[in-house]
Amino acid sequence: MSRSPRPGTAVRGSTTGRPLMAALDLFGHRWMLRVLWELRDGAVGFRELIARCDGISAAVLRARLVELLDAALVEQDAERRYLLTPLGRDVAEAIAPLDAWARRWQRATDPAH
Numbered sequence: 001m002s003r004s005p006r007p008g009t010a011v012r013g014s015t016t017g018r019p020l021m022a023a024l025d026l027f028g029h030r031w032m033l034r035v036l037w038e039l040r041d042g043a044v045g046f047r048e049l050i051a052r053c054d055g056i057s058a059a060v061l062r063a064r065l066v067e068l069l070d071a072a073l074v075e076q077d078a079e080r081r082y083l084l085t086p087l088g089r090d091v092a093e094a095i096a097p098l099d100a101w102a103r104r105w106q107r108a109t110d111p112a113h
Contacts, residue, residue, distance in 0.1 A: 004067040026071060031056050033095065035064045036084070039074065040092040043081035 005011040005026040007019035012028070014021035027033050031053060038044065038052040050061055065082060068074035073088035084092060 004071040006071075026067070029064065029067065031060055031064050032067070035061065035068065036073065036088065036091055037095060037099075039082060039084050039088070043077050043079070043083040045079075045081045049082060 005022040007022045008017045009022070010017060011022050011025035013025065034053050034056070035049065038049060044052065046058075046061070046065075050056060050058060053061065065074060068082075068088070069076075072085055073091060074082050075085050076082055
C-alpha cells in the first residue's frame with residue numbers, strides 16, 4: 001500500500017516537495033474531494049458514503065479512505081464511521097468558497113436566469 005502524498009516529498013508532477021504540490025496531488029486523486037465534501041457534516045458509515053458518492057465503487061472508496069486516513073484528514077469513530085479530523089475540517093472550509101463560486105457559475109450559465 002502506498003502512502004498518500006506528503007509535503008516535503010516528491011509527488012506526481014513535482015519533485016520540490018512543496019506543500020501545495022503535495023495537496024494538489026492528493027486532491028487530484030479521483031473522487032478524493034467528493035469524499036471529503038460528503039464528510040463535512042459529520043460521521044458517515046461506509047455504505048452511506050457509497051450512497052452519497054453516486055457512482056463510486058467500493059474499491060475506489062476504500063482506497064480514498066485509506067489515503068485520507070494516512071493523510072490525517074479522516075478518522076474513524078468507535079462505531080467505525082468516518083469523520084473529518086480538525087485538519088480535514090479545514091479542507092472542507094477551504095472548499096466551501098469553491099462551492100459558492102460553482103453556484104454562481106450555475107446561475108450565470110443557466111439560460112432560465
